[in-house]
Amino acid sequence: MILKVLLPNGRTRNYSASWDREEAPLGYRVLVPTRKGGTTAVVVGVEEGETSQSVISLPDEAPLLSPEALSFVEELSADYLIPKGVLLFKLLPSAFLWREEELVVVSERKPYGLDKRSLELVEYVKKRGGVKVENLKKRYDSSLVNLLLKKGFLKLARRWKAPDVEERLYSLAVPLGEALKRVRSRRKRRLLVFLGGKESVREEELLSWGFSRSDLRDLLKKGILTTENIPLPEKVHTPKWKRLLRDIHSKRLLLWSSFRGSLNRLVSLSAKNLDLGKSSLILFPDYGELQASLEVLYEQLGDQVVEIHSRVGAKKTYENWFRAGKEPVVVVGTYTALLCPAKELTSVVLSDESSPGNKLRYAGGVDMRRACFLLSRKVGTNLTFTTPAPSLSSYYLIKKGGMEFERERASAEVKLIKREPAEVLTQELYNLLKSEPSRETLFLVPKHGYSYAYCPRCEALTECPECGTFLTYSLKREVLYCTNCRYRQEELLCPECEGELEEAGFGLEKAMEVVEENLGLRENFYFSTHPHWEISYEMVVVLSADSLLSVPSYRAKEELLLYLLRAQNVAGSLLIVQTMFPEEEPFRSFAEDDVEGVYDGELEERERELLPPFWRLLLIKTTNPELERYVFKVVSPNVKSTYNVREECYEFLIRFRDRRTLFKVKQLLKRFPKDIIEVKVDPF
Numbered sequence: 001m002i003l004k005v006l007l008p009n010g011r012t013r014n015y016s017a018s019w020d021r022e023e024a025p026l027g028y029r030v031l032v033p034t035r036k037g038g039t040t041a042v043v044v045g046v047e048e049g050e051t052s053q054s055v056i057s058l059p060d061e062a063p064l065l066s067p068e069a070l071s072f073v074e075e076l077s078a079d080y081l082i083p084k085g086v087l088l089f090k091l092l093p094s095a096f097l098w099r100e101e102e103l104v105v106v107s108e109r110k111p112y113g114l115d116k117r118s119l120e121l122v123e124y125v126k127k128r129g130g131v132k133v134e135n136l137k138k139r140y141d142s143s144l145v146n147l148l149l150k151k152g153f154l155k156l157a158r159r160w161k162a163p164d165v166e167e168r169l170y171s172l173a174v175p176l177g178e179a180l181k182r183v184r185s186r187r188k189r190r191l192l193v194f195l196g197g198k199e200s201v202r203e204e205e206l207l208s209w210g211f212s213r214s215d216l217r218d219l220l221k222k223g224i225l226t227t228e229n230i231p232l233p234e235k236v237h238t239p240k241w242k243r244l245l246r247d248i249h250s251k252r253l254l255l256w257s258s259f260r261g262s263l264n265r266l267v268s269l270s271a272k273n274l275d276l277g278k279s280s281l282i283l284f285p286d287y288g289e290l291q292a293s294l295e296v297l298y299e300q301l302g303d304q305v306v307e308i309h310s311r312v313g314a315k316k317t318y319e320n321w322f323r324a325g326k327e328p329v330v331v332v333g334t335y336t337a338l339l340c341p342a343k344e345l346t347s348v349v350l351s352d353e354s355s356p357g358n359k360l361r362y363a364g365g366v367d368m369r370r371a372c373f374l375l376s377r378k379v380g381t382n383l384t385f386t387t388p389a390p391s392l393s394s395y396y397l398i399k400k401g402g403m404e405f406e407r408e409r410a411s412a413e414v415k416l417i418k419r420e421p422a423e424v425l426t427q428e429l430y431n432l433l434k435s436e437p438s439r440e441t442l443f444l445v446p447k448h449g450y451s452y453a454y455c456p457r458c459e460a461l462t463e464c465p466e467c468g469t470f471l472t473y474s475l476k477r478e479v480l481y482c483t484n485c486r487y488r489q490e491e492l493l494c495p496e497c498e499g500e501l502e503e504a505g506f507g508l509e510k511a512m513e514v515v516e517e518n519l520g521l522r523e524n525f526y527f528s529t530h531p532h533w534e535i536s537y538e539m540v541v542v543l544s545a546d547s548l549l550s551v552p553s554y555r556a557k558e559e560l561l562l563y564l565l566r567a568q569n570v571a572g573s574l575l576i577v578q579t580m581f582p583e584e585e586p587f588r589s590f591a592e593d594d595v596e597g598v599y600d601g602e603l604e605e606r607e608r609e610l611l612p613p614f615w616r617l618l619l620i621k622t623t624n625p626e627l628e629r630y631v632f633k634v635v636s637p638n639v640k641s642t643y644n645v646r647e648e649c650y651e652f653l654i655r656f657r658d659r660r661t662l663f664k665v666k667q668l669l670k671r672f673p674k675d676i677i678e679v680k681v682d683p684f
Contacts, residue, residue: 004045010083027063038100103130177521257408262386285357292534308337389565412571457499
């Protein structure tokens with residue numbers, strides 16, 4: 001049989017294989033040879049004819065993916081102009097991504113007569129079961145490695161290897177206040193503040209935020225951080241489910257509620273599905289919410305909960321994936337569980353739908369809301385979004401009648417306090433905190449670093465000449481730096497006009513300094529750049545809400561409203577918002593609990609400006625300015641052209657509503673492959 005397989009690079013290729021099973025091989029995982037060694041592929045069809053290449057093996061007893069999952073990936077990849085194979089293998093758990101590697105291993109020859117250094121090298125290879133040649137030559141002299149290979153003490157061997165899916169988790173080993181006193185480095189202080197509001201964070205997430213392994217290692221050596229390499233425990237639980245709230249009957253529903261309220265509803269939904277012999281899929285944007293939910297889900301639903309995410313070991317991931325295809329279960333995980341072939345899947349749930357974590361930067365910017373919507377349509381399931389603050393796109397869907405809506409109103413009182421531009425801690429807030437010293441308080445500042453840098457001559461905040469992000473100003477260290485890229489400038493001069501700069505606004509580091517100077521860093525004080533839905537506090541203080549409006553983005557007002565709603569959701573009794581504009585929108589409407597009015601006003605403005613959710617955006621970067629005429633004529637007349645000085649290229653921002661526009665852009669890519677640098681769908 002000739003199998004058509006999809007490779008991780010996005011291409012398809014034909015391989016011959018023997019197949020004696022009754023069902024078709026569609027969706028099965030196969031191991032195939034390539035020029036650089038073996039790799040994992042997925043069968044997407046059967047072809048006629050002949051081929052000289054053969055499948056190495058079919059390692060699984062059941063298909064890895066259902067036909068619906070393959071169709072879902074195909075349509076989602078077309079939505080974002082990502083090659084189907086590339087997207088598929090980014091969404092799959094790494095436990096299934098086997099690859100063949102050439103390793104240096106110990107041969108059968110006994111290491112007699114070797115010197116001390118050679119024996120050390122052989123023992124190093126033996127303990128690890130095999131080491132890549134390039135890695136071994138970094139640790140030991142390359143001539144010694146070559147000599148031991150030549151003499152036959154070592155040999156080269158090709159072996160299949162599944163990636164290491166155990167995650168290293170980092171957390172603070174000491175209280176945040178003590179940790180900050182022991183560190184002077186700006187980078188390390190920023191890392192400590194990031195970890196301060198979380199129980200533990202995986203290494204992959206820290207690296208994605210721009211933190212370095214060297215800083216992590218240094219803080220570990222000093223005893224400021226601690227790590228754990230063990231996956232989440234694999235426990236057997238006895239179900240204790242009882243119906244907590246009314247069932248979810250709607251085909252599509254948005255639950256706007258507290259974290260505990262939404263979790264209780266999801267338990268009821270999952271339990272009802274299990275009673276009917278059906279499965280549920282619950283997806284989370286980050287591990288904080290996932291961990292907080294698992295305890296309740298296990299307690300109520302027992303071992304019918306199966307986990308699929310990168311903190312589960314490879315063996316358990318494999319077992320859970322194929323178990324889900326055989327019996328009704330509740331699949332709980334992150335985006336890597338999206339393609340799980342759950343039996344009789346009847347409900348898809350996306351937790352915290354407006355979380356930034358639902359925008360998969362490592363998968364071409366795929367939005368999990370769009371992915372879940374498409375998956376539920378393909379498989380024919382119910383769809384539920386839970387959130388502490390609905391995104392504007394979800395609110396628009398509700399207004400159109402495409403989704404039902406339930407709201408559990410937050411109980412925390414909202415108090416606006418007017419602050420002056422230079423104030424970090426107003427007198428009114430200081431008096432309140434002084435009068436209630438034992439109150440558990442979360443301080444929020446939606447900015448890392450110390451402060452912004454303002455140029456009086458340009459009358460604007462200074463921007464990074466590399467990426468356009470507002471530069472951060474550190475008065476204490478006398479340096480300008482970019483929190484988005486590695487740009488750094490010792491001279492305190494404007495990059496545009498070379499004029500002298502002034503400190504403007506403040507970040508989390510400066511806020512902590514001011515609080516420490518005036519009130520001390522108490523054990524009941526917590527600091528973060530954003531509120532975490534799963535953790536609540538007696539009082540939440542947003543020290544500077546205005547900075548979110550200074551971001552040059554059409555989403556700025558929406559992001560501010562979402563931030564305030566999230567802060568209110570995690571506040572037990574009181575939310576204090578310091579702002580320079582308490583009488584302006586959206587602060588006034590938020591304080592009066594008229595947030596739907598803010599949503600409606602924002603929708604009207606977006607519709608006038610031809611912006612999402614009414615239109616989609618597509619960004620093309622090119623070296624050829626003549627392409628604009630072609631884009632205007634063939635792709636869409638709604639195109640805006642600009643020249644990006646930093647990247648030395650032309651940018652075409654296209655607004656479109658018809659999916660056929662994406663097909664036209666694909667044709668553009670084929671026609672002008674050398675002229676186009678990058679294409680991004682929904683780039684902002």
